[in-house]
Amino acid sequence: xxxxxxxxxxxxxxxxxxxxxxxxxxxxxxxxxxxxxxxxxxxxxxxxxxxxxxxxxxxxxxxxxxxxxxxxxxxxxxxxxxxxxxxxxxxxxxxxxxxxxxxxxxxxxxxxxxxxxxxxxxxxxxxxxxxxxxxxxxxxxxxxxxxxxxxxxxxxxxxxxxxxxxxxxxxxxxxxxxxxxxxxxxxxxxxxxxxxxxxxxxxxxxxxxxxxxxxxxxxxxxxxxxxxxxxxxxxxxxxxxxxxxxxxxxxxxxxxxxxxxxxxxxxxxxxxxxxxxxxxxxxxxxxxxxxxxxxxxxxxxxxxxxxxxxxxxxxxxxxxxxxxxxxxxxxxxxxxxxxxxxxxxxxxxxxxxxxxxxxxxxxxxxxxxxxxxxxxxxxxxxxxxxxxxxxxxxxxxxxxxxxxxxxxxxxxxxxxxxxxxxxxxxxxxxxxxxxxxxxxxxxxxxxxxxxxxxxxxxxxxxxxxxxxxxxxxxxxxxxxxxxxxxxxxxxxxxxxxxxxxxxxxxxxxxxxxxxxxxxxxxxxxxxxxxxxxxxxxxxxxxxxxxxxxxxxxxxxxxxxxxxxxxxxxxxxxxxxxxxxxxxxxxxxxxxxxxxxxxxxxxxxxxxxxxxxxxxxxxxxxxxxxxxxxxxxxxxxxxxxxxxxxxxxxxxxxxxxxxxxxxxxxxxxxxxxxxxxxxxxxxxxxxxxxxxxxxxxxxxxxxxxxxxxxxxxxxxxxxxxxxx
Amino acid sequence: xxxxxxxxxxxxxxxxxxxxxxxxxxxxxxxxxxxxxxxxxxxxxxxxxxxxxxxxxxxxxxxxxxxxxxxxxxxxxxxxxxxxxxxxxxxxxxxxxxxxxxxxxxxxxxxxxxxxxxxxxxxxxxxxxxxxxxxxxxxxxxxxxxxxx
Numbered sequence: 001x002x003x004x005x006x007x008x009x010x011x012x013x014x015x016x017x018x019x020x021x022x023x024x025x026x027x028x029x030x031x032x033x034x035x036x037x038x039x040x041x042x043x044x045x046x047x048x049x050x051x052x053x054x055x056x057x058x059x060x061x062x063x064x065x066x067x068x069x070x071x072x073x074x075x076x077x078x079x080x081x082x083x084x085x086x087x088x089x090x091x092x093x094x095x096x097x098x099x100x101x102x103x104x105x106x107x108x109x110x111x112x113x114x115x116x117x118x119x120x121x122x123x124x125x126x127x128x129x130x131x132x133x134x135x136x137x138x139x140x141x142x143x144x145x146x147x148x149x150x151x152x153x154x155x156x157x158x159x160x161x162x163x164x165x166x167x168x169x170x171x172x173x174x175x176x177x178x179x180x181x182x183x184x185x186x187x188x189x190x191x192x193x194x195x196x197x198x199x200x201x202x203x204x205x206x207x208x209x210x211x212x213x214x215x216x217x218x219x220x221x222x223x224x225x226x227x228x229x230x231x232x233x234x235x236x237x238x239x240x241x242x243x244x245x246x247x248x249x250x251x252x253x254x255x256x257x258x259x260x261x262x263x264x265x266x267x268x269x270x271x272x273x274x275x276x277x278x279x280x281x282x283x284x285x286x287x288x289x290x291x292x293x294x295x296x297x298x299x300x301x302x303x304x305x306x307x308x309x310x311x312x313x314x315x316x317x318x319x320x321x322x323x324x325x326x327x328x329x330x331x332x333x334x335x336x337x338x339x340x341x342x343x344x345x346x347x348x349x350x351x352x353x354x355x356x357x358x359x360x361x362x363x364x365x366x367x368x369x370x371x372x373x374x375x376x377x378x379x380x381x382x383x384x385x386x387x388x389x390x391x392x393x394x395x396x397x398x399x400x401x402x403x404x405x406x407x408x409x410x411x412x413x414x415x416x417x418x419x420x421x422x423x424x425x426x427x428x429x430x431x432x433x434x435x436x437x438x439x440x441x442x443x444x445x446x447x448x449x450x451x452x453x454x455x456x457x458x459x460x461x462x463x464x465x466x467x468x469x470x471x472x473x474x475x476x477x478x479x480x481x482x483x484x485x486x487x488x489x490x491x492x493x494x495x496x497x498x499x500x501x502x503x504x505x506x507x508x509x510x511x512x513x514x515x516x517x518x519x520x521x522x523x524x525x526x527x528x529x530x531x532x533x534x535x536x537x538x539x540x541x542x543x544x545x546x547x548x549x550x551x552x553x554x555x556x557x558x559x560x561x562x563x564x565x566x567x568x569x570x571x572x573x574x575x576x577x578x579x580x581x582x583x584x585x586x587x588x589x590x591x592x593x594x595x596x597x598x599x600x601x602x603x604x605x606x607x608x609x610x611x612x613x614x615x616x617x618x619x620x621x622x623x624x625x626x627x628x629x630x631x632x633x634x635x636x637x638x639x640x641x642x643x644x645x646x647x648x649x650x651x652x653x654x655x656x657x658x659x660x661x662x663x664x665x666x667x668x669x670x671x672x673x674x675x676x677x678x679x680x681x682x683x684x685x686x687x688x689x690x691x692x693x694x695x696x697x698x699x700x701x702x703x704x705x706x707x708x709x710x711x712x713x714x715x716x717x718x719x720x721x722x723x
Numbered sequence: 724x725x726x727x728x729x730x731x732x733x734x735x736x737x738x739x740x741x742x743x744x745x746x747x748x749x750x751x752x753x754x755x756x757x758x759x760x761x762x763x764x765x766x767x768x769x770x771x772x773x774x775x776x777x778x779x780x781x782x783x784x785x786x787x788x789x790x791x792x793x794x795x796x797x798x799x800x801x802x803x804x805x806x807x808x809x810x811x812x813x814x815x816x817x818x819x820x821x822x823x824x825x826x827x828x829x830x831x832x833x834x835x836x837x838x839x840x841x842x843x844x845x846x847x848x849x850x851x852x853x854x855x856x857x858x859x860x861x862x863x864x865x866x867x868x869x870x871x872x
Contacts, residue, residue, distance in 0.1 A: 267746065390820060
């Protein structure tokens with residue numbers, strides 16, 4: 001219920017953003033007024049310059065490890081002509097954004113959109129500030145603006161050689177009119193953007209000083225531990241607070257909402273100890289008998305269902321398959337998975353009759369603010385959210401359920417800040433899961449081994465149905481077709497097949513779905529790229545050559561595939577006992593491919609020896625950070641492929657911690673050889689797309705090594721022992 | 724009340740003897756650099772040194788320790804980010820979100836103290852911490868850089 005309210009508010013916010021228009025320099029408050037608000041010497045909303053020349057760039061998106069804050073600061077600094085060594089950063093609050101007519105626009109950080117969605121307006125912010133600084137200097141000197149140039153935070157009057165630093169003219173610049181139009185530098189002239197500068201946020205992560213949400217400490221702060229009904233759809237029937245109220249440190253046992261109870265104590269360990277001792281009775285609700293098996297049966301039914309939403313269609317796929325020389329069919333399945341951020345969900349809230357303040361790690365500051373407003377009962381003007389760095393996000397922290405809970409708890413302790421921290425177990429049981437799907441693929445080959453028809457039926461869960469049903473398009477969830485679309489940023493299908501049908505039978509189990517790093521591209525890349533490999537083998541054609549034949553009109557997809565093929569040495573003999581596999585896909589605005597070399601022992605143990613990845617994200621803002629994202633994406637993707645599965649029993653998730661839900665560790669992880677092939681003519685994302693090609697490249701290599709085709713993930717369930 | 728030797732000084736901790744060292748450090752000693760990730764000694768985010776040995780602080784109780792045992796946390800590894808592991812981490816931009824890195828750095832520092840020139844197999848054996856951002860390639864490179872190999 002609360003979530004729907006949050007979403008409707010978020011939709012409202014989105015609507016107002018659209019109304020602002022495509023090109024506005026967002027400086028709605030007169031600078032004098034902004035200056036009067038505090039001592040912050042801001043030139044404009046994006047750029048603060050102190051008298052001693054220190055520059056603070058305002059970052060609206062959230063940093064969760066992906067490097068977006070450094071990249072965005074590079075883009076602003078580039079146009080500002082800043083001295084990079086003087087640049088630091090700060091987060092504006094979502095409340096300030098509302099009060100200033102959304103001057104920083106969108107705070108949402110997901111879908112690998114941090115840079116690709118905001119590069120234009122943040123660069124314009126930097127350029128506008130530079131123009132104003134130059135104008136201020138020219139005015140002071142009484143010289144034409146055109147005779148002055150800016151570089152490395154210094155303005156020079158070229159004819160006289162006279163100079164002044166940004167810090168000296170910032171206050172005067174802030175009083176000038178905002179330029180109506182600004183011209184941006186071409187990427188070929190970049191000196192800060194496009195370079196592998198060091199991250200701005202590393203040092204405090206090396207000495208324990210970085211404050212994450214879990215580390216927040218406020219005067220008089222209390223701590224809360226929480227349990228919601230582990231069966232989705234169930235409620236809290238009763239609890240016996242008297243049994244734990246005398247335990248050390250315990251202040252209060254509170255019902256949070258219909259399905260949730262929390263213990264508030266001086267310290268979190270005390271709260272958790274008391275919560276574990278608290279007698280709780282759950283009403284497990286209507287889904288208490290659902291299991292992984294019943295869910296699988298529902299999805300299997302969808303594979304043959306008459307009704308399905310179309311995602312991509314050309315010619316007559318079913319007819320072409322019926323008349324094909326050879327028919328190939330395979331069914332794949334992919335499990336629920338939890339994001340398992342290293343830092344469990346948490347938020348700290350202070351509620352008084354006058355105001356509500358929240359400190360939290362969030363991927364969406366404005367959604368967190370909307371949640372705080374809704375739960376607090378206060379008007380927007382009396383609420384704010386202070387963002388802190390995230391100990392991982394991966395999509396989970398785009399939801400604000402934990403913010404709502406923190407405020408509802410704090411409301412029962414007026415005047416005392418309360419930090420709510422989920423246990424790992426709570427985090428595993430109350431996830432919003434990578435959606436469960438199956439796919440049946442049927443292909444028709446002609447006598448020369450060409451694919452003449454393909455039908456791909458996806459059956460399973462829709463994220464939008466669970467997260468934002470208003471976003472469905474006549475019931476259809478466009479996210480389901482990521483990487484399989486006829487065109488667009490979210491994945492044009494890479495293969496030209498004369499007769500094609502990709503459709504989706506929506507089957508929504510009661511387990512809540514969510515955006516999980518890589519979203520639907522992950523499952524789709526496995527289904528398509530492994531089946532392409534199956535078709536190639538059925539046709540007796542080399543898997544790279546088989547794909548090439550269908551990629552004449554998708555040269556960018558092909559280019560990254562060729563790059564990894566070359567990198568892994570495709571076509572040349574593999575080291576004894578090893579074999580190679582390939583995969584490619586397009587999504588999040590970028591083209592990606594991977595090649596893997598693996599071996600499988602007689603006992604069935606898989607070892608990945610090499611991984612080669614190629615990425616074309618168009619523009620690259622920081623090559624070293626793109627490489628870091630690609631390296632990390634393989635760990636995330638291969639952790640999922642090898643180990644991770646959330647199973648369902650009696651309506652709830654079975655796996656509660658890393659002992660039963662393992663993640664890859666260093667001993668399993670080979671070096672990732674990352675090849676960047678930026679074409680420089682578009683802006684794609686890099687935080688997610690490569691995850692999708694990790695698993696299919698390895699799965700195809702496993703087939704090449706063993707002749708065994710694994711079609712059901714994770715790999716831990718597959719028996720690869722040699723007979 | 725328990726006495727602990729943390730980062731070279733004795734601190735008095737007012738907590739139940741069953742309290743895990745992790746929570747005594749975070750909540751009583753105010754040292755939040757040591758992180759909670761799983762509570763069952765799986766992830767290593769809470770790794771500290773006890774008498775030089777890497778230990779998962781979530782699984783050691785306060786009552787099992789005495790003031791003669793030297794506990795070192797990430798805050799006490801060096802006064803100024805000057806430990807070779809910290810310097811290598813900075814040079815290679817190892818951390819992404821950084822939440823696991825306190826534990827990762829403490830595990831790596833303990834490894835180097837014991838084996839100044841670790842092999843890949845030594846690294847595999849000693850570095851069992853989980854990183855969900857996937858910094859493993861750079862963790863390995865960072866250890867080698869710090870070791871000068």
